[in-house]
Amino acid sequence: QVQLRESGPGLVKPSETLSLTCNVSGGSISTYYWTWIRQSPGKGLEWIGYFSNVGRTKYDPSLKSRVTISVDTATNQFSLRLHSVIAADAAVYYCARGQVIAGTPQHYYVDVWGKGTTVTVSS
Amino acid sequence: QSVLTQPPSVSEAPRQRVTISCSGSSSNIGKHAVDWYQQVPGKAPLLLIYYDYLVPSGVSSRFSGSKSGTSASLAISGLQSEDEAEYFCAAWDDSVNALVFGSGTQVTVL
Numbered sequence: 083q084v085q086l087r088e089s090g091p092g093l094v095k096p097s098e099t100l101s102l103t104c105n106v107s108g109g110s111i112s113t114y115y116w117t118w119i120r121q122s123p124g125k126g127l128e129w130i131g132y133f134s135n136v137g138r139t140k141y142d143p144s145l146k147s148r149v150t151i152s153v154d155t156a157t158n159q160f161s162l163r164l165h166s167v168i169a170a171d172a173a174v175y176y177c178a179r180g181q182v183i184a185g186t187p188q189h190y191y192v193d194v195w196g197k198g199t200t201v202t203v204s205s
Numbered sequence: 206q207s208v209l210t211q212p213p214s215v216s217e218a219p220r221q222r223v224t225i226s227c228s229g230s231s232s233n234i235g236k237h238a239v240d241w242y243q244q245v246p247g248k249a250p251l252l253l254i255y256y257d258y259l260v261p262s263g264v265s266s267r268f269s270g271s272k273s274g275t276s277a278s279l280a281i282s283g284l285q286s287e288d289e290a291e292y293f294c295a296a297w298d299d300s301v302n303a304l305v306f307g308s309g310t311q312v313t314v315l
Contacts, residue, residue: 126207127250127306128294142303176249189238189256190297190304195249 105176
């Protein structure tokens with residue numbers, strides 16, 4: 083059974099870069115759509131983006147200019163980098179596994195979530 | 206403000222049936238399948254229903270999903286105290302080109 087665990091600093095200064103890593107255990111990282119989602123009291127659940135099984139990335143348009151998601155198959159980990167953070171970026175960040183059901187249109191959904199890690203933005 | 210609209214709360218007595226609605230538009234629910242998640246405070250969301258009505262292995266058959274037009278519903282039958290949680294719908298949205306979530310519905314078992 084695949085398990086995901088986020089790690090990274092819990093405190094980031096405004097204008098700096100938030101960097102989180104997700105360790106994938108119990109399964110290969112070479113397939114699936116590796117996804118980041120965040121949750122804050124003010125905005126609810128917010129999809130950040132994914133890195134697909136063929137190396138394609140897709141990001142929420144509102145974050146696209148500041149986000150990078152990457153996968154390291156050697157370590158079975160994937161990462162999130164969010165540049166120029168602001169107070170509104172404070173949230174619980176979840177890494178997750180996405181799957182796709184082929185069809186027209188295809189259906190992308192998130193089936194496994196990490197426990198989440200809290201990120202605070204403050205100087 | 207969420208793209209998908211859910212009632213803030215619903216409540217029902219034990220062993221009864223409750224339904225949660227999720228209202229969207231032609232760019233999301235009207236075109237794409239809907240998923241449902243359960244979230245207990247302090248925990249990560251858990252997938253309950255995917256592709257409108259499919260139930261993942263290990264999830265109770267008391268949970269069921271349906272969709273009609275631009276709205277979807279989650280039903281919980283035989284309500285139990287352990288079902289007290291927040292429930293979210295999700296669907297792809299072509300107008301924002303992103304996965305969008307509902308605002309969440311708190312279920313209370315009376």
